[in-house]
Amino acid sequence: MASKFTVSNRTGWLMAGPAVLLIAGFVILPFFLAFYFSFTNQRLVSPNATEFVGMSNYRQLLGVTTLTLDPVRDDSGAVVMKDGEPEYPSLRTITRNNPDRPDLAGMREWFSFSLGGDSKTFVLARDVVFMKAVVNTFIFVLIVAPVQAGLALGLALLINQRLKGINVFRAIYFMPVVVSIVVVSLLWRLIYDGQSGLLNNLLGAISFGLIPPIDWLGNPSTALGSIIAMSIWQAVGFHMVIWLSGLQTISPTLYEAAAIEGASKWQVFRYITWPGLRNTAVLILIVITMQAFGLFAQIDVMTNGGPLDSTQTIVFQAIERGYGKQDISGGSAISVILFIIVLSISLIQRWLTREKT
Amino acid sequence: MARISLKNVKKSYGATHVIKGVDIEIEDGEFCVFVGPSGCGKSTLLRMIAGLEDITSGQLQIGETVVNDLPPKDRGVAMVFQSYAIFPHMTVRENVAFGLTISGASKEEKDAKVAEAARILQMEHLLDRRPSQLSGGQRQRVAIGRAIVRKPQVFLFDEPLSNLDAALRMDMRMEIGKLHQQLGATMIYVTHDQVEAMTLADKIVVLKDGQVMQIGAPMDLYHDPANLFVAGFLGAPSMNFLKVTVQGVNGGKVLVSNGALDPVEVSGKRGPFRVGDQAILGLRPQYLSVAPGSGKLHGTVALTERLGAETVVEVTLKDGNPLIAALAHDAVFDVGSQVHLDFDPDRVHLFPVT
Ligand SMILES: Nc1ncnc2c1ncn2[C@@H]1O[C@H](COP(=O)(O)OP(=O)(O)OP(=O)(O)O)[C@@H](O)[C@H]1O
Ligand SMILES: [Mg+2]
Numbered sequence: 001m002a003s004k005f006t007v008s009n010r011t012g013w014l015m016a017g018p019a020v021l022l023i024a025g026f027v028i029l030p031f032f033l034a035f036y037f038s039f040t041n042q043r044l045v046s047p048n049a050t051e052f053v054g055m056s057n058y059r060q061l062l063g064v065t066t067l068t069l070d071p072v073r074d075d076s077g078a079v080v081m082k083d084g085e086p087e088y089p090s091l092r093t094i095t096r097n098n099p100d101r102p103d104l105a106g107m108r109e110w111f112s113f114s115l116g117g118d119s120k121t122f123v124l125a126r127d128v129v130f131m132k133a134v135v136n137t138f139i140f141v142l143i144v145a146p147v148q149a150g151l152a153l154g155l156a157l158l159i160n161q162r163l164k165g166i167n168v169f170r171a172i173y174f175m176p177v178v179v180s181i182v183v184v185s186l187l188w189r190l191i192y193d194g195q196s197g198l199l200n201n202l203l204g205a206i207s208f209g210l211i212p213p214i215d216w217l218g219n220p221s222t223a224l225g226s227i228i229a230m231s232i233w234q235a236v237g238f239h240m241v242i243w244l245s246g247l248q249t250i251s252p253t254l255y256e257a258a259a260i261e262g263a264s265k266w267q268v269f270r271y272i273t274w275p276g277l278r279n280t281a282v283l284i285l286i287v288i289t290m291q292a293f294g295l296f297a298q299i300d301v302m303t304n305g306g307p308l309d310s311t312q313t314i315v316f317q318a319i320e321r322g323y324g325k326q327d328i329s330g331g332s333a334i335s336v337i338l339f340i341i342v343l344s345i346s347l348i349q350r351w352l353t354r355e356k357t
Numbered sequence: 358m359a360r361i362s363l364k365n366v367k368k369s370y371g372a373t374h375v376i377k378g379v380d381i382e383i384e385d386g387e388f389c390v391f392v393g394p395s396g397c398g399k400s401t402l403l404r405m406i407a408g409l410e411d412i413t414s415g416q417l418q419i420g421e422t423v424v425n426d427l428p429p430k431d432r433g434v435a436m437v438f439q440s441y442a443i444f445p446h447m448t449v450r451e452n453v454a455f456g457l458t459i460s461g462a463s464k465e466e467k468d469a470k471v472a473e474a475a476r477i478l479q480m481e482h483l484l485d486r487r488p489s490q491l492s493g494g495q496r497q498r499v500a501i502g503r504a505i506v507r508k509p510q511v512f513l514f515d516e517p518l519s520n521l522d523a524a525l526r527m528d529m530r531m532e533i534g535k536l537h538q539q540l541g542a543t544m545i546y547v548t549h550d551q552v553e554a555m556t557l558a559d560k561i562v563v564l565k566d567g568q569v570m571q572i573g574a575p576m577d578l579y580h581d582p583a584n585l586f587v588a589g590f591l592g593a594p595s596m597n598f599l600k601v602t603v604q605g606v607n608g609g610k611v612l613v614s615n616g617a618l619d620p621v622e623v624s625g626k627r628g629p630f631r632v633g634d635q636a637i638l639g640l641r642p643q644y645l646s647v648a649p650g651s652g653k654l655h656g657t658v659a660l661t662e663r664l665g666a667e668t669v670v671e672v673t674l675k676d677g678n679p680l681i682a683a684l685a686h687d688a689v690f691d692v693g694s695q696v697h698l699d700f701d702p703d704r705v706h707l708f709p710v711t
Contacts, residue, residue: 256409257442261456261503262430271455275446 034339037332044326057333063126065107067094070119079118088120095124130334133305133312136224140231140313141292148232148239149284155236156243157273170244174237181234185301188230192216192302217303220310227298227311235291239284246280247273282353286346293342314338359420359433359510359543360385361406366415368401368567375401377567378415383545383560388537390546392554392590393564399547400515402564406545407436407513419511435504436513439520441496443488443503450484453502460507474502477539478532494525501533505540514546518553530556551591555579563587583627585708588639594669594681596639601707603634611707613638616676619653623702627709639706642669642683645698652697656680658690672696 038057042050071079071086080087095104107124110131114120125131159170176184191198194215203211216226250273258268296315299305305312305320314334322331361383368376376398383389391399404410406417408429417425424432435456443452451458453474454467462470475481478498488496497517504512517533518526534557537544548554554561555575563570563578563586570590571583582588588596604620605612611625613636623638630636645654656674668688672680682698690696 251440251442253438253440253442254444256407256429257436257438257444257503258455258459259409260407260429260434260436261459261507263459267459271447271458272444275444278446 031339034332034335037329038336040329042329042332044323044328046326053329057329058337059126061127061130061330061333061337063107064110064131065104065124066121067091067104067124068119068121086118086120091122091124129309129312130314130317132309133314133317136310136312137293137295137314139224140228140295141289143228144232144292145285145288148236148288149281151232152236152239152284153243153277155240156247157269159240160244160247170241173240176234176236177238181297182301184230184234185298188226188298189217189302192226192230194218218307220308223303223307223311227295227302230302231292231295231298235288239288242284242287243277243280246277250276278353282350285353286349289345289349290342293338293345314341360418361389361511361543361545362416362418363402363406364416364418366402366405366412366417368398368405368410368413375567376405376413379564379567379569381562381569381572383543386541386543388534388544388546388557388559389562390548390554390558390560391562391564392548392551393570394590395549397564398567399549399564401567403436403513403515403545403547406432406511407434408432409436432511433509434511434513435507435509436515437497437500437504437517439516441488441500441520443496443499445488447487448484449480449486449488449491449499449502452488452499453484453506455503456507470506471502474506477505477536478502493521494529497521497529501536505536508540508542510542512540512542512544514544516548517546519548519550533557551593555591561591563590582639582706585637585639585711588706588708592641592643594642594683596641596706597680598708599638599640599674599678599680601636601638603630603632603636606630606632611636613707617655617674617678621653621702623705623707625707627707630707630709635710637708637710639708640680640700641704642681643667644700644704645680645682645684646700647682647684647688648697648699650697652699654680654698654700656696656698658692658694658696660692661690670696672698 039052039054040050041053041057069088071088074080091109094101095107098104104124107126108128110123110125110128112120112122155173159166159173193200194217195213197213197216199216200213204213214222216222254272254276255268258272263271294315295313296319299311299313299316300319303311305316315338318331318334318338320331321327321334361381363379363381366376366379367374379402381389391402393399401410405412406419408424408427412425416423419432419434444455447455450471453471454462457467457470471484472481475484478501480495480498480502483491483495483499488499491499497520500517514533518529521529530553533546537557546553546557558575560572561575561578562572565586571578571587573581575591578587579591582591585598589598599615599618601613601615601618603611603613606625607622609625610622611628611630612620612622614620618638654672654674656672658670659673659679660671662669667683667685668690670682670684670688670690672682674680680698
């Protein structure tokens with residue numbers, strides 16, 4: 001039997017209409033277009049007709065191979081040393097115009113390692129910047145997800161008390177969430193400033209000038225960490241509120257029963273609070289992971305992927321390809337790859353945290 | 358030893374006084390029931406004894422210790438909640454063993470004590486289930502099981518049966534009574550059901566508006582209520598109250614009557630009464646009997662309800678006031694017929710008008 005709410009409810013459809021149209025136009029359509037473009041050579045503006053290129057965009061992005069080289073030896077057979085290290089043949093001679101290895105054409109060194117002995121293994125990637133973006137994004141997710149979820153839980157536990165003025169704290173922790181991420185990023189650029197930033201001044205003051213000013217965003221070894229710290233701070237309040245709502249679904253009599261049975265604070269958390277937060281934890285983990293994979297605005301405002309590609313991320317690359325370099329097909333392929341990564345991780349997380357029967 | 362003693366215990370939430378100075382002595386091993394209408398402060402008082410609610414003033418002693426400022430776990434009490442409060446994500450076994458887990462008991466000890474509790478409560482077959490797979494009565498057993506494994510000195514029950522249906526309620530009531538005999542622990546039981554109070558209690562505390570109305574053994578309260586509230590609260594159908602006028606005072610005896618009641622001499626111990634005073638005469642429906650042609654009370658039958666064991670008759674007295682009589686099961690009356698009722702003057706209670 002069709003319900004009254006699904007049939008001939010013109011008002012309902014009229015009300016939902018604009019939202020449905022906008023979602024269809026700006027979310028669903030682009031989603032399918034991205035799949036389509038990723039198999040073509042579409043450019044943002046181009047006089048040439050679009051052609052199907054099969055998997056070539058993906059091959060270009062994901063092409064990785066290894067190459068093991070022996071060091072250069074002199075006539076006597078001894079290893080030639082340069083600056084105290086063995087010298088290896090130049091990679092360019094191998095990857096460029098080399099009829100022996102056409103498969104390596106256009107590849108560049110990503111990183112290298114040696115497994116004992118004199119030979120050295122080079123990992124070559126067709127698109128080194130994208131590889132760095134993938135690695136950076138994973139580092140970001142792996143640090144942000146547990147740290148942000150944990151901090152948010154800590155704050156929620158602190159704030160879930162009946163104290164006078166507790167709402168002031170709730171508001172304070174939530175404030176960064178309502179401020180636009182662009183504004184927050186601009187402010188943190190000032191905080192992280194290499195000369196007279198707030199952070200450098202603060203560190204200088206508490207260490208009596210012992211800690212020299214650091215160019216937090218200009219230094220490849222601190223840039224990603226700085227962005228991680230700022231991102232955790234910015235959204236921790238949002239997840240705190242979700243934890244808080246989870247905490248409030250736990251019946252207070254369970255806590256009373258535990259108190260009478262003599263449970264310590266830790267035991268209460270371990271046996272009552274944490275099991276009661278199970279579903280909230282799954283939700284928060286998935287939401288943080290998805291948000292973290294989407295890291296873009298902070299990078300765009302604060303570092304533009306630099307210095308030395310140390311803060312490249314997948315979404316930043318997708319947008320830079322698509323609009324910066326007008327390579328819509330490349331950007332689309334990156335989006336599709338990101339979609340597959342996030343989907344698989346969410347599915348794995350759900351499977352790992354499933355209700356065991 | 359777990360005597361419990363409350364001395365002038367009070368509780369207020371800001372300006373609202375919920376418990377207004379309560380003195381109660383509960384002996385070791387006694388089954389004490391707090392009864393009273395909804396909102397009279399029974400739960401609050403129980404939670405103060407448990408340590409879940411702090412005591413605004415007065416003194417609470419369990420055993421030899423003043424426990425006013427001790428946390429719940431140091432009071433040696435176990436509590437069974439109305440909402441059961443069993444942990445939803447643990448099996449029955451884990452729930453029952455919770456207190457032992459918390460105190461770090463060995464697995465053998467836990468298994469032995471859980472098995473014993475399960476045997477006492479007849480729930481061996483439920484141990485591996487989760488609370489969501491249990492009925493209300495079974496959940497209540499789990500909650501009781503969790504309370505008994507630790508062998509506390511004092512058990513506190515807050516309306517443990519109020520979520521159960523009538524039949525199950527009676528079974529569980531009897532089981533709680535048996536449990537008390539087996540364990541011999543001090544128990545405090547909160548209810549607003551007077552049947553539970555009458556059947557289970559060694560001592561009943563009747564509360565109203567945060568004050569103790571009367572404390573005593575169930576039958577003492579039933580036969581000798583200290584005031585109108587207690588008189589009306591205990592017994593079903595509840596006591597009839599007739600407005601009467603004092604006709605004469607003779608030592609401890611008072612002669613009273615009204616338009617439907619022939620003059621009768623009753624005890625005046627709740628006095629003092631003076632001639633001409635208004636007073637209230639309490640008559641239990643069960644102590645009224647039909648006296649054809651004679652009797653002290655006169656009226657007409659307004660309604661009869663045959664309950665099997667007894668027949669409840671609503672009588673409209675000559676002065677227009679209603680009266681309930683619970684008569685023998687075979688009594689038959691026509692509605693509208695004249696009745697004359699008699700009673701034993703020693704079984705009625707005269708209360709001053711307050
Ligand atoms: N936190 C509170 N703040 C203010 N008043 C309260 C609070 N808790 C309880 N009260 C009041 O205290 C009184 C006693 O409450 P209590 O829960 O002890 O009643 P009760 O006798 O157990 O009633 P019931 O039979 O309905 O459970 C009630 O009038 C209630 O409104
Ligand atoms: Mg209550």
